[in-house]
Amino acid sequence: MKEPTARSAVVLLNAKSGQGCPPEMVASLQDKLAQRGLVAQVVLFQDGSELLAAAARASSDGVPLVIAAGGDGTVSAVASQLAGTATVLGVLPMGTLNHFAKDLGLPMDLDAALDVLAGGRTVAVDVGEVNGRVFINNSSIGIYPDIVLDRERQRRRLGRGKWPALAVACLNVLRRHPSMYVELQVEGERLLRRSPFVFIGNNRYEVEGFAIGSRTALDTGRLSLYMAHHGGRFGLLRLALLALLQRLRQADDFEMLEAAELVIRPARRRIRVAADGEVLVMQTPLQYRVRPGALRVRAPSQAPA
Structure with a gap:
């Protein structure tokens, strides 16, 4: 070099x-x-x-x-x-x-x-970690890792394109009505939940309207946590509809939290974990933390309007 x-x-x-x-x-x-x-x-x-x-x-x-x-x-x-x-x-x-x-x-x-x-300018942004594995966007357990694996199996074995394979994978996974029990420790508070998924974002994600899935900041020094309280196809479809209608925050079966660190203890000793789209098998408990300003990155000279 x-x-x-x-x-x-x-x-x-x-x-x-x-x-x-x-x-x-x-x-x-x-x-x-x-x-x-x-x-x-x-x-x-x-x-x-x-x-x-x-x-x-x-x-x-x-x-x-x-x-x-x-x-x-x-x-x-x-x-x-x-x-x-x-x-x-x-x-x-x-x-x-x-x-x-x-x-x-x-x-x-x-x-x-x-x-x-x-x-452009150089800015410092946060990264998240789960058991030492860095992620820049998000990590999750539950239905999403299963959907990713199902999608990739279809692409390899059946030659389906990414989007058709994703649609079929969602139907396959939701048909099984997956749900899991988890214990969470969030800034000293112990929570027991049953949920089809736990989603952890590096900084806060928009969860409503047409900006869903985007972030307005990458440097708040916080992780965001989202989970549903009930599984099943119709329950998740209901939450998706509420998100589009910008009423998800009022739903009593959807929970949002923020923390700098958190611990997730599923019932199993090993669990599939998605981190920025890659599916890994990790030992539990899952130790999440944010590393504020740990990544220097080139960004536009002026922040977007």
């Missing part, structure tokens, strides 16, 4: 994205960054382990800016290696949803996003 300069950067790009990464694509990206005063080395990765290793190596080599070119999964993996270091994360939103990039206020246009990398 070449010796870093004050305006040097490393771009981490998925070699399998789209139709692959032909040399002209890599050269074009390097040229666009050079036009903006950034000398960039593009590193192609084939899988998650290569991505993690490349991000850690760039940070330890003192590269000042490491750019994650991809979706939330790629950004989360790179962020996990940069949190707590002086290395700045840059984001080129090239995924399907790009939740973190949108919440950061980044433009979805590639050239505009490149302008932010070169001329």
Whole structure:
């Protein structure tokens, strides 16, 4: 890896994205960054382990800016290696949803996003952790990890597209009426709940209206927790309807809490946990905490209106 300069950067790009990464694509990206005063080395990765290793190596080599070119999964993996270091994360939103990039206020246009990398500001944002695993968006237990696994099985075995597979996976999981008992410790208070899911966000998520699933701040130093009190298809569909009608906060079977740290003790010793879309099997109890301002990231010069 070449010796870093004050305006040097490393771009981490998925070699399998789209139709692959032909040399002209890599050269074009390097040229666009050079036009903006950034000398960039593009590193192609084939899988998650290569991505993690490349991000850690760039940070330890003192590269000042490491750019994650991809979706939330790629950004989360790179962020996990940069949190707590002086290395700045840059984001080129090239995924399907790009939740973190949108919440950061980044433009979805590639050239505009490149302008932010070169001329934006560096801000400190929070990251969440579950049993030491960093997440930038959210983590959950219950129905969502099962939906993700069902969706991926359909894509591998049946060749379904992402959205059709997701729709079928939701129906499959909800048909089983899943629910679980959990004990929570939230800032000294012990809670016993039965719920189909527990969702933990890095900062507060909008849960009502058409802005549902977005965040207006990434630096409040708090985790947000959301859970339903009853399972079943119709109960969850009712909550979804209330969310669209902006009446979810008044529902007596939906609970929202905030904390800097919390502990979740499900009945099982090992449980599936989703963290930024990746499903892991973890030992319980699940120890969640927020790390305020642990990640330095490039953001637009002015906060979005």
